[in-house]
Structures are given as structure tokens and as C-alpha cells.
């Protein structure tokens with residue numbers, strides 16, 4: 001049975017577990033990770049087994065400072081160092097060619113390695129104390145929404161790991177941004193809280209978006225460079241439908257106040273109709289809306305079988321990423337059959353939010369008009 005320790009008290013024990021080849025779930029600013037010694041092939045195998053994760057889906061290697069990167073890579077381009085200096089510790093994972101000592105078990109058979117220095121006091125101390133880099137995918141059962149609280153880790157992995165370091169709910173709530181710097185063209189493999197705009201501004205050149213992000217990695221002929229992006233991810237048990245309008249999509253959500261008001265009402269009316277039809281069929285329904293639109297649902301949808309959740313304010317996409325996975329998990333716990341959610345802008349952090357919401361919705365979006 002795993003122990004759960006709050007605060008700094010568990011760090012020494014956690015480090016000992018890692019050195020003995022065991023698994024420790026740890027907090028980060030994005031989601032909880034499931035850690036093992038990244039240089040130990042057996043520890044990596046254990047991580048895949050605990051998560052039920054396909055072994056071709058590589059793990060992210062966590063370090064506590066930039067100096068710890070050097071021995072893990074066979075090339076260390078200036079641009080990688082620049083991004084590390086700018087964004088670390090923080091929600092950015094950088095792919096570089098791997099050094100020999102990083103086993104293929106950790107990199108899913110690839111000759112590259114994903115590196116990240118998370119911004120969490122406890123975890124930085126834990127990595128340092130372990131004395132080895134920590135391989136850490138998200139600490140959820142493969143295919144489920146990533147864990148944003150220690151409680152979620154326990155729900156998915158109880159009995160399969162040795163310890164959970166608990167630092168309360170995470171801040172950001174969606175996984176790190178991944179940029180590939182192992183080739184000539186910097187490529188975004190997964191959107192996160194470090195935005196595409198910030199990356200290209202820092203590098204002073206264009207960062208290409210891996211087509212698999214847009215296609216969701218599920219279309220024929222599109223092969224995602226981050227193997228993890230091809231799996232059905234972040235998925236609740238319920239079916240989920242995302243709803244938007246033609247105009248919002250065409251204008252990437254940059255519309256006048258009047259256009260916005262009309263679009264909000266179209267989306268809400270469409271969702272209300274579908275909710276009522278589902279309730280009549282005896283289904284349990286969840287609605288995800290924002291602070292700006294909640295009144296369009298609350299007063300107008302009735303019944304005990306509908307659960308209306310405010311994901312945050314659309315003025316603050318980070319308030320929304322913070323809530324998404326928790327809401328999806330709670331819908332699952334409540335036995336919700338069908339979720340309807342509003343779509344939001346892809347700008348800035350919105351790109352990460354919408355990427356996770358689209359994945360949960362099987363990459364389809366409905367038009368309300």
C-alpha cells in the first residue's frame with residue numbers, strides 16, 4: 001500500500017524509494033507525475049505497467065536544474081539553453097537527442113529525450129535528493145484525464161505505486177507544452193501554458209505546429225511526432241460534444257460585443273435543446289460553460305439530472321485549464337452519460353485548453369447554426 005505524505009516531510013523517503021527502483025507520484029505546476037529513476041530501465045517498465053500505458057509512448061525526464069541536462073543529451077543547441085533559461089522551472093518540455101545513458105525503455109524506443117524542470121518546491125527538492133533524473137508521465141491510468149490532485153492519483157493508481165507526495169491541487173491543470181528542438185525546425189508537439197506565441201517570440205523565429213495537434217493525431221496519413229498525442233487521451237467515460245458557431249470559428253473568437261452576445265445565446269440555445277432531449281431519454285447530462293454565460297443555462301435548464309459547471313472566466317484561460325480535468329473526473333464519478341461544452345478561443349493558453357477539450361470530445365465540434 002502506498003503512503004501519502006503532505007509537505008516536505010516525505011522527501012527523504014521518496015528519494016530512497018526512487019534509488020531502490022520504486023515509484024513515487026509527485027506534484028508539479030501542471031499535473032501530478034508518476035516518477036521513477038529515468039536511468040533505470042526496470043523503473044520505466046514499472047511506470048508503463050502501473051499506468052497501463054503503451055510502451056512506445058515515451059516518458060518525460062524531470063531534472064532540478066539546467067546543469068543536470070548536459071549528461072542526458074548528445075547535443076545541446078543554444079536555442080534549447082535559451083528556452084530553459086527563459087521558462088524553467090516551468091511548464092515547458094524540450095525534446096533533444098538523447099545520450100547513451102538514457103535507456104530506450106524511458107524514451108519509448110526513440111533516440112530523443114523529453115526534458116523538463118517543473119516549478120514545484122517540493123518536487124525540485126525530491127529530484128535533487130534522489131540524485132537521478134526522474135522519468136515521469138502523468139500519474140493517471142492511461143487514457144483517463146490527468147490528475148490535478150493527489151486524490152485523483154490515489155483513485156487511479158492505488159496499490160500500484162509506493163508513495164504519493166501531496167502538495168494539494170496543482171495550479172495550471174493541463175500538461176506541459178512540448179517543443180521539439182532535435183531537428184532543424186522548432187516544432188510544437190503539444191500546447192500548454194507556455195504558449196506558441198511566447199516560444200516564437202523568445203526564439204525569434206517561427207515555431208511550426210505539428211499537424212497532429214490540429215488533426216488530433218487520429219486522421220489517416222497524419223503521424224504525430226509526440227507518440228502520446230495519437231492515443232485517445234484526457235477522455236471522460238461520458239460522451240462529450242463541443243459547441244460553437246460559424247462566426248466565432250471564422251473570426252477565431254475576435255468579435256464585437258453584439259456578435260458575442262448573439263453567438264453566446266445561439267450556443268446556449270443549442271445546448272439547452274440537446275440537454276432537454278437527453279434528459280427526456282433518461283440520460284444524466286453535464287454542461288461546461290463559463291462565468292460569462294452561466295446565467296443562460298442556470299435559469300433555463302431544469303431537472304436533477306443536469307449538472308451545470310462553470311469552468312472559469314474566458315478572460316482568464318488559466319482559470320479554465322485549472323478546472324477542466326477535475327470537472328471531467330467529477331462527471332465520471334457522478335455517472336454522467338453526456339457532456340455538452342462551449343468552445344473557446346485558441347489564442348495563447350486557450351490553444352492548450354481547446355486541445356484537451358477537443359481530445360475529450362473525440363476531435364469533433366458542433367455548430368449551433
Ligand code: AMP
Pocket residue numbers: 057058059060095107110112113114136137138175176178189190225226227228229
Ligand atoms: P505525459 O507523460 O502523459 O505528459 O506524456 C508525455 C508526452 O511527451 C507524451 O505525449 C509523449 O509522447 C511525449 N514525449 C515524450 N518523449 C518524447 C520524445 N522523445 N519525442 C516526442 N515526444 C515525446
Ligand code: MG
Pocket residue numbers: 137138146
Ligand atoms: Mg499523460
